[in-house]
Amino acid sequence: MDPIVIIGSGLAGWTIARELRKLDKSTHVTLITADAGDFYSKPMLSNALASGKLPAQLINTPAETMAQQLDVRLLRNTQVTAIDAGAHRIDSSAGSQGYAKLVLALGADPIRLPLEGDAADQVMSVNDLWDYARFRGSIEGRKHIALIGAGLIGCEFANDLAGAGYRVSVIDPTGYPLSSLLPERAGRRMIEPLQAAGVAWHFGEAVSAVNKVQLGYRLTLKGGNAIEADAVLSAVGLRPRTALAKAAGLAVNRGIVVDTLLRTSDPDIFALGDCAEFGGRVLPYVLPIMHASRALAQTLAGKPVEMAFPPMPVIVKTPTCPVVVQPVARDAAGAWQAEEDESGLKMTFTDPQGRLIGFALTEARIGERAALTKLLA
C-alpha cells in the first residue's frame, strides 16, 4: 500500500501529520519538503528582533525529531517537481514516489514588485526562517531600514525593527496602516504610537526603483521623492503556490481550490494552509490551519468531516499599538460604530438586521476580543 504523502513542512504540513497520528498510528506517512524541515513558529519571525531571539532559537523541534516523534518518513531538501494524479505518483529531486492520498501544504510565495534599478534584486522579503536568518544578518550594525508595505506583516516588522532600535521608513500607496483589514479610523490609531517609536510613514507613495548608493540603497518614489536606507524589506503580500497543482490539472483560482472536505478537484488530493482556497477565500493564518488539520486528519483516517471555519479574529503583533480585527468584506452591507477614548478604540460593524459581523479593537480595548467573538453572527 502506498503511503499518505504530505508535501511541505510548514505549520500546515507538520500539523496535519501530527493530527493524523493522533487518530491513526499505523498508516505509512511520507513528508517531502523543499526546505530543511525544522518545525518553527513562523509568526515569531516578525517579532523576534526586539526580543533578541536568534534564528536558531526560533526552531521549536528539529526536523529529524519531528519525523521520529510522528513516525513519518521525511525527505527534506527535496523539491517535488510534478504530480501525476492519474497514476497516483509524484516526481521529486529524490525520484518518483507513489501515494494513496496526497496532501498539498505548499505555502505561498512573497509577491515581488516589478521594480526598476540596479539593486531591485537585493530587496528582501521574509516568509520563512531561512529568509529571516539572511535578513537579520544583512541588517546587523545597520541603522535605517526601508519597508515596502504597511499591511499586517509590514506593520509587525516596522514595530519590531523600531523596538530593536532601528529607524524605519514605511512606504505604502494606501492612506493608512493595515488598510485591507481595518476601517480607516482604527488604522489611523496606529500611526502616532508607531511614529513615536521610530517609524516614519510615507502613505500615498509607491516605490518605482531601488538603486545601490555608496553605503546602502536609494528608493525612488513614483512622485519623484527618494529615501535612502541601509536595507530594503518588501512585505506586499503573498501569492499561494499553485504551479504544481495547476500543471497536474487541478482546479486553481487564487489558491488551490478545495471543497468542504479540503479536497481538490481530484478526490485523492487535498490542500490546506497558505496554498489553499476555501469558499473563494485564501486564509493565510495560523488558526485556519489548526482547524483544517483537525478536520482533514479525520477525513484521511476514514471519517470524513466537513470543514466550517468559526470566526477567527486576526491578532496584529504590534505591541506599540496592539490591534485585533475580525475583518469585514469591503462590499458588506451595514455600518461601523465607534467608541474611542485614550485607552483605545472599539469599532463594531453590524449588518442591516443588527447582527454583529466584524470588529476592530486597539490598545486596551483588545481585551474585549473574546466577548465580541462570541457575539459574532
Ligand SMILES: Cc1cc2nc3c(=O)[nH]c(=O)nc-3n(C[C@H](O)[C@H](O)[C@H](O)COP(=O)(O)OP(=O)(O)OC[C@H]3O[C@@H](n4cnc5c(N)ncnc54)[C@H](O)[C@@H]3O)c2cc1C
Ligand atoms: C512574518 C510572518 C508573520 C506572521 N504572523 C502571523 C500571526 O501572527 N498570526 C497568524 O495567524 N498568521 C501569521 N502569519 C501567517 C502564518 O504564519 C502562515 O499562514 C502559516 O505559517 C503558513 O503555513 P503553511 O504550512 O501553509 O506554509 P509554509 O510555512 O510556507 O510552508 C510551505 C512548505 O511547503 C514546502 N514546499 C513548497 N513547494 C514545495 C515543493 N514543490 N516541493 C517540496 N516542498 C515544497 C516549503 O518548503 C515549506 O516547507 C505570519 C506569516 C509571516 C510570514
